Amino acid sequence: MSALGKSPRVPDEGREWLTLLERKTVLAVVHTLTYGKRLVDVLSLLEADFRVQVVFTAPPHVFGDEVPRFLQGLGGAVVPWEEAVRMSFDLALAAGPRGVEEISAPLITLPHGAGYVKRLVKGAHPGVAGLRRYDLVPGGRLPAAVAVPHHAELPDLARHCPEVMPYAHVVGDPAHDRITASLPLRAAYRRALGVPDGEELVVVASTWGASSSFGRFEALLPRLVAELPAGRYRTVLLVHPNVWSGHGSWQVRAWLAQCIRLGVTLVPPEADWRTVLIAADSIIGDHGSVTLYGTLTGAPILLASSPEREINPASPAAALAATAPALSPTHPLVDQLRYAAAEYRPEEYAAIASRITSEPGRFNRNMRRLMYRLLGLGQPAHEPETVPLPVPPALDAWAPGRRGIPA
Incomplete structure (x- = not known):
């Protein structure tokens, strides 16, 4: 049945x-x-x-x-x-x-x-x-x-x-609300992910579509591997599930295979991206929701893509596009991450985040x-709780060859 x-x-x-x-x-x-x-x-x-x-x-x-x-x-x-x-x-x-x-x-x-x-x-x-x-x-x-x-x-x-x-x-x-309730657990998430003290976690977030940052990965990812020294930086990719579904999981992994072999972590589409975002030291994103939720975390944001014609001008994403520094194709990435951190103004990003809800x-x-x-039912007689997000698996668990992920 x-x-x-x-x-x-x-x-x-x-x-x-x-x-x-x-x-x-x-x-x-x-x-x-x-x-x-x-x-x-x-x-x-x-x-x-x-x-x-x-x-x-x-x-x-x-x-x-x-x-x-x-x-x-x-x-x-x-x-x-x-x-x-x-x-x-x-x-x-x-x-x-x-x-x-x-x-x-x-x-x-x-x-x-x-x-x-x-x-x-x-x-x-x-x-x-x-x-x-x-x-x-x-x-x-x-x-x-x-x-x-x-x-x-x-x-x-x-x-x-x-x-x-x-x-x-x-x-x-x-x-x-889940992200906000989970912010106090940032250190626990970093430990669970396997990010040691002294290592900076750079989260690269992409929405889907021709104007997304994924469309620029061919140029961006080699720079992440070449310019961010291993041991000082760890790079994690959050790719919209529509990219996986539209092109196929095999193809997405094939396109990114060399960077993955060189140490970049690709988070699978079914995983919860929110704990990874909370753990970030820096975010490189675009006009998607994940980047916008990044304004809640306190991490400086660089925009690899923010196409004006595809952003609702009345949305907080438009305000973020006018506030966050734009990623330069010529200046060293380490310098740009430092610049974004130095220019980060918590009150500006808090104002953007307040427009989410x-x-x-x-x-x-x-x-x-x-x-x-x-x-047509009475509610249960207790206040509904916003439960913090559970700790994530280690980043290495998402590496090729683990948990059924093909190498």
Whole structure:
């Protein structure tokens, strides 16, 4: 029997195999690995509630290759998409719009990154990702709720799609809150990663797309290997899961194989990037969410890429692009890292970070209240806790030949 039999909305012949009946059923719609990782943070708010059964489904998506393995690792009950669209649920959660209008359930939509950063200038649906009518009213269907990270984004929401305003709820940002709660554990994360005292951890973060810093890796990575002395510096790459899915894991590793052999660590897409970011001494990034979350950590930031036409000018990413130094192709990297550290002004980066959410530390409270109201259930009688991130594995565990990673 498929995981469909684990939903209370199945025929009687499937129900006889269940142990707990008449649960409220929440469907997590996982289009991509990035969306799935965001939803896992949200679903943690339903832990230990025996009144609720969570099931997962994976709609077709161009970047969905990594999703089946991700869901298998979670151990969740998976409903095939073609069956999910014929069922009904008590609540559905989605961090992307594709196909969700086919789901029969009150739907909560939420961003999968740091707010509304990217401006799409090509394709069938141009505009700011997350603020397009395509995102807000998928398939022409109004959701039950639109989760928004910051009050300052409500005017943009009203301008782009005024009919969705009655359903907009400012709840905050889960990644912001997990990172902030975990900052006191920075030293523990560095020890777990295997970064010794006196060694500087340089984290290179890339989003996806032609204008991302990954498109410049061919020139940048040899410089990192040649110019950052081993023993004084350790370089770690955080590459957006869409790059892995779009090009294939084998190809990404093949492109980066020589640098990996020379000591650069490539973090796999399923790993939690947030502890690595917290452990960083310096960040080299672009216009993606990971770089923007780096403003929370206190690490100086260099921008290898910040394409103006692809950044929402009203977003904190635009403010970061105007604040962080731009990586030079000619000056020595060590000198540039030192310059970024010397020019770093905590108050400037704190102002940028404050634009990620207007509900700092309150995402769990706000989001749980919203979900339980739509479920028609009273909340559990305890304050939802923002749990610090667990310690990561050692960087060497992600090296070729370890944990099934091909050499």
